[in-house]
Amino acid sequence: MMDSKMMMMMIVVVVVVLFARGAQGSIGINWGRQSAQRLLPSQVVDLLLQNGIKHARVYSSEVDILSAFVGSGIQLTISLFRASLINSMDTAKAYVERNMPFFGPSSVRSVYLGGYVFDAGRDHAFFESSLKSLRMLQTALNDRGVGDQVKANFIHYELSLKPNISKPSEAEFLDQLKPAIMEYLDFIRQNHAPFPIEITPLLDVSLIHDFGLDFAFPDNKSNLVIQDINGALYTNIFEWQYDCFVWALNKLNASDINIVVSQIGWPTDGLPGATAANAERFFKHLLPLVSSNKGTPMRPGAPIDINVHALTDETKMLPAEYSRHWGIYRSNGQPKYKIDLSGQGRDIYPTTVKGIMRMPDRWCVFNGDLSDPYKVNEVLKWACDHTDCSSTFIGSSCSHLTFNQNVSYAFNMFFQFQFQDEEACTFDGLATVSVDDPSTPECVFPVEVVRGRQRNYVPRPPKGFTGTV
Numbered sequence: 234m235m236d237s238k239m240m241m242m243m244i245v246v247v248v249v250v251l252f253a254r255g256a257q258g259s260i261g262i263n264w265g266r267q268s269a270q271r272l273l274p275s276q277v278v279d280l281l282l283q284n285g286i287k288h289a290r291v292y293s294s295e296v297d298i299l300s301a302f303v304g305s306g307i308q309l310t311i312s313l314f315r316a317s318l319i320n321s322m323d324t325a326k327a328y329v330e331r332n333m334p335f336f337g338p339s340s341v342r343s344v345y346l347g348g349y350v351f352d353a354g355r356d357h358a359f360f361e362s363s364l365k366s367l368r369m370l371q372t373a374l375n376d377r378g379v380g381d382q383v384k385a386n387f388i389h390y391e392l393s394l395k396p397n398i399s400k401p402s403e404a405e406f407l408d409q410l411k412p413a414i415m416e417y418l419d420f421i422r423q424n425h426a427p428f429p430i431e432i433t434p435l436l437d438v439s440l441i442h443d444f445g446l447d448f449a450f451p452d453n454k455s456n457l458v459i460q461d462i463n464g465a466l467y468t469n470i471f472e473w474q475y476d477c478f479v480w481a482l483n484k485l486n487a488s489d490i491n492i493v494v495s496q497i498g499w500p501t502d503g504l505p506g507a508t509a510a511n512a513e514r515f516f517k518h519l520l521p522l523v524s525s526n527k528g529t530p531m532r533p534g535a536p537i538d539i540n541v542h543a544l545t546d547e548t549k550m551l552p553a554e555y556s557r558h559w560g561i562y563r564s565n566g567q568p569k570y571k572i573d574l575s576g577q578g579r580d581i582y583p584t585t586v587k588g589i590m591r592m593p594d595r596w597c598v599f600n601g602d603l604s605d606p607y608k609v610n611e612v613l614k615w616a617c618d619h620t621d622c623s624s625t626f627i628g629s630s631c632s633h634l635t636f637n638q639n640v641s642y643a644f645n646m647f648f649q650f651q652f653q654d655e656e657a658c659t660f661d662g663l664a665t666v667s668v669d670d671p672s673t674p675e676c677v678f679p680v681e682v683v684r685g686r687q688r689n690y691v692p693r694p695p696k697g698f699t700g701t702v
Contacts, residue, residue, distance in 0.1 A: 258523045258536035260576050261288030263496055267547035268564060274301030276566075276586055277544065281307055283584035284574045290495060290540050294344075299335040308342045309335075310495065310540075316347035319366040325373035336374070337382040344385050345429065345495070346370060351393040351410050351417075360413035363387070364420070371424055384426040387417065388495055391432075391441065391474065394481055400461045401531065404477035405484045418487045427538075428487075429495040430478050434470045434515065435506050435555075444470065446506050452518040465530035471497070471519060476531040498542030501569055503554035505628035512561075513570035516541070517578060524576025541574070548650075554623030565591055565682045590683040597648030597658035598667045599640035609640060612660050616643035620650050624676065631676035641671050642678060649681040 262284075264277055272280075278301050281289060290310040291298055302309055311332075319325045335341045350363045370385040393414075394404050406414050421428065434449040447455035451469040459467040467473040478492055497519075499512035519539075528535040546560035562568050566586030573579040603609060616622075622643050624631040631642060644664045651657035658664045672678045 258526055259288055259538045260286070260520055260523060260574055261290065261538070261540040262286050262544050262561075262574070263290040263292075263498075263540050263542045264544040265292045265547050265550070267549045268545065272545060272566070272586060272589075274298045276588055278302055278305050278307065280544075280584065280586050281305075286574060288538070288540065290345075294332055294335075294341075299332065299340065302340040303335060305340070307340065309340045310343040310345060311341055312345045314348055316350065316363045316366040319346065319370050322369050322373065325366075325369040326376070328370070329373040329377050329379075333377060333379075336377075337379040342383055343426075343429075344370065344374075344383065345388050346385055347387060349390050349392070350387045351389060351406075351414060353392065353407055353409065357413070360410075364413065364416060367417075368420065371420075380424070384421075384424055386421065386426050386429055388429045388431060389478070390430070391437065391477070394477060398477070400459050401465070401467070401473055401476040401480050402462050404480045406481050411485065415485055418482075418485060418490065422487070422490060427491040427493045428478070428482065429493050430475075431496040432471060432474050432494055434474075434497070435499055435504065435511075437470050437474060439504075439506060442470075446511075448473075449506075450511075450515055450518060451522050452514065461530070463530075467530065471522070472529045475529050475537070479529070479531040492537075494537065494539040496542040497539055498559045500555040500558040501560070502558040502629045503556075503623040503626060507555050507558060507628075508630070509570040513572065516572045517580075520573060520576040521578040541572075548621040554626055554629075557621055557623055562586065563679065565589060565680070592649075592653050592681050592683055594668060594670065594680060595653055596641075596667050596669075596671055596678055596680070597644045597664050598671050599637055599644055600663060600665050601637060602663055608661065609663060612663055613640050613643050616640075616647045616660065620646040622646065631673075634673070634676060638671065638673075638676075642676070645671070645678050649679055652681055652683075 262281065274297055282305060287306065288308050289302070292312045294311045294313065299309070299311070313319070313328070319328065329336070332341065346367055347363055350360070367385050367387065371380060374380040374383050374385060393406055393410055395407055398404055438444040438446060438449045444457055445455065448457045448468070449470050451471050453468050455468055457468070459473060461467065465476070475492065475494070482488060482490055499515045500507040501509045501512050523537050523539055526534060526536050528537065541561070543559040543561070545562045545564060546558055548557050548564070550556045560569070561572060561583060566589035568582045568585065571580055571582050573581050574583055620643065623629060625634060625639050625642055626632060634642060644658065644660055648658045655666060658666050670678065
């Protein structure tokens with residue numbers, strides 16, 4: 234017979250194992266619809282389930298999106314970008330009432346209010362107004378009985394921290410933000426909510442810090458090793474940036490608050506270093522790091538929750554060109570690079586979208602008529618103003634094109650944005666439709682997919698709720 238001491242040891246082991254499983258970090262994904270062609274919400278839900286994704290962030294609360302996720306088992310974060318829309322308890326209650334079918338265990342677990350609220354350019358009145366909106370929204374959620382499952386929150390970015398630091402232990406929030414941030418931290422502590430951050434590795438190492446490109450990748454191949462106090466060593470920007478926020482929170486006596494990475498991605502065009510190969514390299518090492526529960530030097534062994542940004546490109550996103558190229562997938566549902574969203578580090582492509590129909594292999598190209606160079610340049614400018622030419626910019630995948638090829642690229646992008654309507658391939662007699670693919674080994678001239686639902690479904694807001702959602 235097993236003695237009581239042995240039984241107690243086994244119980245302890247079982248409890249530890251169960252706790253470890255429950256505390257495992259998660260990998261989610263973000264999906265936006267600022268594009269010429271949008272995947273249908275049902276296609277997205279199917280795609281996420283095929284790839285084993287259980288968490289997603291969407292940048293709206295449109296009914297067609299939320300309805301598709303109900304019953305899927307995927308937990309959602311939604312966004313309400315203008316905090317000022319929640320300007321009274323009546324508007325907060327109206328927003329919650331409208332979305333009640335989707336709150337709680339059904340799907341929606343978080344609502345992000347506003348953009349980057351804690352920004353040095355804001356004034357105290359803005360902070361107070363935003364925090365008031367946040368409180369009212371959470372109160373409305375609590376009053377409807379879903380506050381335990383659904384948390385109202387803000388998102389945070391590096392620009393809320395003091396600049397020009399060289400190691401995480403130097404990080405702290407900007408002095409002018411500290412009073413409002415301390416008030417906010419009290420709020421999320423009371424509501425058992427996390428502290429959501431966004432990390433942009435390529436931008437961080439090249440535009441904000443001069444760390445060099447290799448420091449962006451968590452594969453320990455960078456020659457730069459940053460030594461910090463307590464023996465902490467940093468060989469990549471992810472752990473460095475994550476622990477900057479850990480230190481900033483610690484200095485406000487908020488070491489108990491959990492951090493979640495609500496957005497982290499690698500663009501594949503529109504910026505030097507923004508390539509599919511680099512995106513593949515980045516995620517090949519980041520996702521296993523997350524799933525390993527290794528944690529970071531400041532929080533060793535702590536699970537990390539991240540959301541990969543993003544599912545698809547958003548060719549109408551403004552203003553930065555690279556922001557149109559965050560997608561793992563092209564608009565035709567084909568993945569750009571290998572990524573194992575399970576976090577196991579396998580050398581695989583993600584599952585492809587089902588039900589996507591590609592339009593015929595037709596391209597709109599420049600006919601080569603340079604008799605009026607001024608006219609050609611004006612038409613080229615007009616085409617780029619009405620479509621997405623960011624792939625032809627310096628450092629991008631199509632930056633090597635000749636002038637004639639650049640014109641063809643712009644014409645074709647507009648043609649595809651208009652779903653191959655032949656009237657969109659005239660350009661004052663300078664264009665023609667071709668069945669010969671003008672792509673080069675480095676530059677893809679895309680072909681669109683068959684037209685689907687193009688307009689977001691926005692229902693009439695309930696009484697008491699003003700503005701758009």
